[in-house]
Structures are given as C-alpha cells and as structure tokens.
Amino acid sequence: MAMIGGWRVLSLFVITSLFAFEEWVSRPACKVIPSSNPGEAFEYGEDPEDLKVMMVADLLLLGPEAGYVNHFFRYYYMSKFFRKSFESLKPDLLLVLGDISAKGSELTKSKWMPVLRRFYQMLGPFVGLPLHVILGDRDIGKCSDIDVEKIKWIAKKFPGLDPSGCGAFEIGNTSFVSLNAVALLCGKNNLRFDVEKVIESESLELHMEAEGETEAAHGSINFRDAHNFGWRESTISSGSGPVLLLHFPLDRARNGHYGGVGALRTNSKLEGLNVPKRRKLVGADPYKLFQTLPANATEYIFQALKPRIIFSAHRHEFSDYIHLDKTREVTVPTMSWNAKDDPGFVVATFQKSGKAVSISYCSLARESHILLVYIFIVVILCLACLKG
Known part of the structure; x- marks a missing residue:
C-alpha cells in the first residue's frame, strides 16, 4: 500500500x-548581437523612450487541415511563446515579416478566414499593441499565379497595408517602410509598378525632408536643382532613410568583400547560438529558400530609400549582415516548428536619440x-x- x-x-x-x-x-532566451559597424554604439539601459520592437516571421499556419499535432501541440505552444515573450520583453510594437500562412497562395478567401482567426487568437496580449504585417511568398504565391484582387483582399485584413501590400508608418522618431518583396521578383506588371510607385513616393519624401534641412541650414535652394535625381543622390547619405521591412532578403552576391551569401552560416555573431539545420517544410515552397531580391531591385532600393537598417525573412534562419555601404540587414528566423526544431525571433530596440539600434536574437524551446x-x-x- x-x-x-x-x-x-x-x-x-x-x-x-x-x-x-x-x-x-x-519563455524566450535572448542574446544581444553587437553590431560590427563602427560608430553604431548603443547605450544600453532601460530608457522608457526607446522603441522596442518584436519581429517574427514565417508562422506557416494551416487552416482546418492542420491536424491534431498542429492544433493541440504546435499552435498551443506558439500561443504560449507569444504570451511569455510579451510578459518578459514588454515590446511596444509587433512586426510580422511574411508567410503567416503555409499555403495561403492556394487558399480561397473562405479558407483564408480560419488562418486569419488562428493568427489573431495566437497573438494573445499582442492584439492590444500596434501591429504591422507584410506579405510573403507563401501568402500570395509565385509571380505567374499572383491574383491582384486576392492580394488587395488579404491586405485589407492587416492594418496599415495598401492594396499593393506595402505600408509606411512612424512611431516616435522611427519611420518604417514595408514593401511587397514578392512583386519585385516579377516582371513588368501592374503590381510591381504599384510597389515601385511606393518606393518613389517614399524616396521623394526622404529627399524633400533632406532638402528642408539643407534649406534651414544654408538658406533657400533652387527648386529645379532640388528635384534633380543626381543632386538627391549626392546629398542623401546611407542610413538616412526609414527602417525597411521585407520578406525576401536583398541581394548579397555583390558584397563578396563582406562575406557574401556564405555569411549566413559563417557569421561570427552566430557562434554559441546553436542554430540547427532546417527540417522539411509544410507544403510546397513557392520560392526556394536561398531566393533574394535581384541585384537591380536591390540597388534601386538602396539608392531610393537609403534605409537606416533592413529587416528581412524567408530563409528561416537568423542572420546579421553588413552591406557594402555599411547598411545592416538582419534576417529574422522562423517562429514555426514546421520549419525548424527550435524557432526564434528578433527584438530590435531603437534608441530615442541618435540612429543606434540594438539587436537581440531570441531562441525558443526545441x-x-x-x-x-x-x-x-x-x-x-x-x-x-x-x-x-
């Protein structure tokens, strides 16, 4: 007995x-990743005026066909990951960098609704925070299959997106621009033209702001000269623009001097993080995981927007990369067990004064x-x- x-x-x-x-x-385990950019020192502390942003990507949610393992195990824990991350990190903003759905490009509008309900239920306490979502390749599909009307419908379901799947917003002294990177892979079609219009509009605003500062410092300027593209490029320095949000990473092949694509696996900042190999993904990949934006689109974005820092996704692994012009690009890992044994995310803290950004890589349980x-x-x- x-x-x-x-x-x-x-x-x-x-x-x-x-x-x-x-x-x-x-509860997530977070590690600060120091920047290799000289002069980008971040003054660490608990300044309540700093902007803390949690960034996740590749949730890869399924609809009714998800099955018991996903419904009662993986999604259950993902909801707990969101709740515990909110409680421990207390972010001011949540960014989702694409691929909310594992098979969104194949879903009808009625079948998208369960995915959207699951997404918002999963966010838990984050629902009360500012939220911005961008679209990924699994959400909208390949160029040959893109349905512009369907993209408009999906974009309406997320705050801050225009019909082309782009967005721009500002919190405090930090400006963000999100682009529909999938459209930039496509040829000459209306969706790509719409995204390019967004880039040009944001570029014009950036240059007008710079011209205003120049006018204030040096007196009036010639209006004709101020709208000459060559003049703009010579007066706007790298890193002066907004925080850029993309699903696809930018092209890195031209930056062999800084490590190239291999830097994703050999970057010394990843030492000790124990990043595992990818597992087989749910569903078919519309685009291969090594896909980046083409070199011409990358150069166009750099010249037009002069981004302060870039956040991308799609690769499912964390990466911290320095481009040739010293612009930092952080690739956000997947937050789904359907892609990796241990999911993760990124926390970026934007200092109130200056341009410094602190990046933390947060790993979750295997x-x-x-x-x-x-x-x-x-x-x-x-x-x-x-x-x-």
Missing part, C-alpha cells in the same frame, strides 16, 4: 511539474526536447497506473 501511495504522489508531482515546465520552457519530456512523463504515468 505504501508503494502504491508513493506512485500516486509521484504522479501528482509529475503533473504539477509539467505545468511548471510549460511555463518555464515557453520541439524535440519538449517531446522527450512528454514521453518521459507518459512513461512515469503508465508505470504509476500499473502499480496502482
């Missing part, structure tokens, strides 16, 4: 420990480790039942 009572006590202890384990394992714990608990409970 004493033995039976002992097993019952052990069972109760195991179940109680399971709840404690779930709370503990859902799915394999959690499954091992569950298997162990099941074995213990089975033994307790047999003894009882």
Whole structure:
C-alpha cells in the first residue's frame, strides 16, 4: 500500500511539474548581437523612450487541415511563446515579416478566414499593441499565379497595408517602410509598378525632408536643382532613410568583400547560438529558400530609400549582415516548428536619440526536447497506473 501511495504522489508531482515546465520552457532566451559597424554604439539601459520592437516571421499556419499535432501541440505552444515573450520583453510594437500562412497562395478567401482567426487568437496580449504585417511568398504565391484582387483582399485584413501590400508608418522618431518583396521578383506588371510607385513616393519624401534641412541650414535652394535625381543622390547619405521591412532578403552576391551569401552560416555573431539545420517544410515552397531580391531591385532600393537598417525573412534562419555601404540587414528566423526544431525571433530596440539600434536574437524551446519530456512523463504515468 505504501508503494502504491508513493506512485500516486509521484504522479501528482509529475503533473504539477509539467505545468511548471510549460511555463518555464515557453519563455524566450535572448542574446544581444553587437553590431560590427563602427560608430553604431548603443547605450544600453532601460530608457522608457526607446522603441522596442518584436519581429517574427514565417508562422506557416494551416487552416482546418492542420491536424491534431498542429492544433493541440504546435499552435498551443506558439500561443504560449507569444504570451511569455510579451510578459518578459514588454515590446511596444509587433512586426510580422511574411508567410503567416503555409499555403495561403492556394487558399480561397473562405479558407483564408480560419488562418486569419488562428493568427489573431495566437497573438494573445499582442492584439492590444500596434501591429504591422507584410506579405510573403507563401501568402500570395509565385509571380505567374499572383491574383491582384486576392492580394488587395488579404491586405485589407492587416492594418496599415495598401492594396499593393506595402505600408509606411512612424512611431516616435522611427519611420518604417514595408514593401511587397514578392512583386519585385516579377516582371513588368501592374503590381510591381504599384510597389515601385511606393518606393518613389517614399524616396521623394526622404529627399524633400533632406532638402528642408539643407534649406534651414544654408538658406533657400533652387527648386529645379532640388528635384534633380543626381543632386538627391549626392546629398542623401546611407542610413538616412526609414527602417525597411521585407520578406525576401536583398541581394548579397555583390558584397563578396563582406562575406557574401556564405555569411549566413559563417557569421561570427552566430557562434554559441546553436542554430540547427532546417527540417522539411509544410507544403510546397513557392520560392526556394536561398531566393533574394535581384541585384537591380536591390540597388534601386538602396539608392531610393537609403534605409537606416533592413529587416528581412524567408530563409528561416537568423542572420546579421553588413552591406557594402555599411547598411545592416538582419534576417529574422522562423517562429514555426514546421520549419525548424527550435524557432526564434528578433527584438530590435531603437534608441530615442541618435540612429543606434540594438539587436537581440531570441531562441525558443526545441520541439524535440519538449517531446522527450512528454514521453518521459507518459512513461512515469503508465508505470504509476500499473502499480496502482
């Protein structure tokens, strides 16, 4: 009898420990990634005026066909990841850099609705925060399959997106511009032209602001000269523009001097982070994971927007990359167990004064480790039942 009572006590202890384990394992582990850019020193501290932004990507949500494993295990933990991240990090803004859906490009509008409901339910406390979502290739598909009317419909479901899937907003002293990067892979079509109009509009605003500052400092300027593109390019320095948000990374092949594409795997900042290999993804990939924006589109974006810093996604792995003009591009990892054993995300803190940005890579629990714990608990409970 004493033995039976002992097993019952052990069972109760195991179940109680399971709840404690779930709370503990859902908390992210974050590590600050120092910038290799000289002169970009960030003054660390708890300044309430700094803007803290949590960035996630590639949630890869499924609709009704998700199955029990996704419904009751993976999505359950992803919701806990969001809640615990909110509680521990207290961000001011949430950015989602594309691929909310695993098969969105194949879904009808009616089948998109369960995915959207799951997405907003998963956010939990983040629903009360400013939110901005950009569209990924899995959301809207390949160039040959793009349905402009469907993109307009999807864009309306997320705050701040125009019909082309682009957006621009400002919080505090930080300006953000998001582009529909998928459209920039396509040829000459109306969607791409719409995205290019957004780039040119933001470029014009950037140059007008710079011209206003120049006029204030040096007196009046010639209006004709101020709208000469050559004049603009010579007066706007790199890093003067907005924070740029994309789903696809920019082209890096032209930057062999700084490590090129191989920097994704050899960057010294990743040492100790134990980034695992990718697993097989849910569904078919509309674009290959090594896909980047073409060199001409990349150069166009750099010249037009002079981004302060760039955040991209799609590769499912964290990367911190310095372009030839010293612009920093951070690639946000996937937050889905359907893509990697251990998901993650990025937290960017924008200093109120100056242009410094602090980047933290936050890792979340490995799915394999959690499954091992569950298997162990099941074995213990089975033994307790047999003894009882």
